[in-house]
Amino acid sequence: MTTILQNKLDEKFTAWIIKYISPNFVDGIYLVWFTDNDAESTDKLLTFENGKIFSSKNIENIELEIINKKKEIENYERVISWLNEEINNDSTEDNFYDIKFLLDQIEQNNFSIDVIELFTNYINLFGDYARQDEKNNFLLTFESQSSIQKLWNYYYEAIFWPRFNNKKEFENSKPASLEIDKSELHLQLSEIINEFDNQIQMSNL
Known part of the structure; x- marks a missing residue:
């Protein structure tokens, strides 16, 4: 830090x-x-x-x-x-x-806690950028897409808050089942990645 x-x-x-x-x-x-x-x-x-x-x-x-x-x-x-x-x-x-890794894991239908956490952290980073300036507000449309919101909400409802409130109980239990359209999620996340990456400007010496 x-x-x-x-x-x-x-x-x-x-x-x-x-x-x-x-x-x-x-x-x-x-x-x-x-x-x-x-x-x-x-x-x-x-x-x-x-x-x-x-x-x-x-x-x-x-x-x-x-x-x-x-x-x-x-x-x-x-x-x-x-x-x-x-x-x-x-x-x-x-x-x-590592968002390339994230896309690969979703394509392989791997929705482990670590993968879902990486997804959520990335969406939060994307959201920070979308909200830090009014001219970025057009990006919020991508953040609010159905499968993006579904997995984001699942993380907080099934992982983050249960683990925060009772870590021991969470570790000894199985998270709620996740039902999500993998293909739709992959497509919507790919759109977000491309939009975010288009906003990046290299600053080489």
Whole structure:
């Protein structure tokens, strides 16, 4: 977890480096996700002023790439001062989203807890981006598709809250059965991935 200093205001906020793999980025890229210091503590992806998502092919170059694009980076002054020396000395991602793997597992009809959790985390990330700026609102239509919502709701109703409320009982029981149209889910998730990936802008040195 990387702590970043807000230059003009003496406040600290938290950011995460995400390694992201999808069918469009099979070698992996890196995104920056942070909690804003606004009244709602909004979770956001670091973006350019045009609304596109900042990304890097090399985790060790993230800071320099942000500096080089400072005139184009939204919230530049709030994210550039990296306090955690690990980002330079021992850079590692905080979260890993392998969406290519996720699609493969759905195609193979593997709906394990880990797979459903990865799905839900990705939809939540997608939703954060869709809501962080009004110009992204068109993306909410994809998030609300039937099979996407069905699996998302299943995760919270059958996994997250039962495990949160009584972990021991959850671990000793079997989650409720899941009935879902695998083909429809795969298609709808593929649409979301393509829409999300189209919003990503590479920032190479």
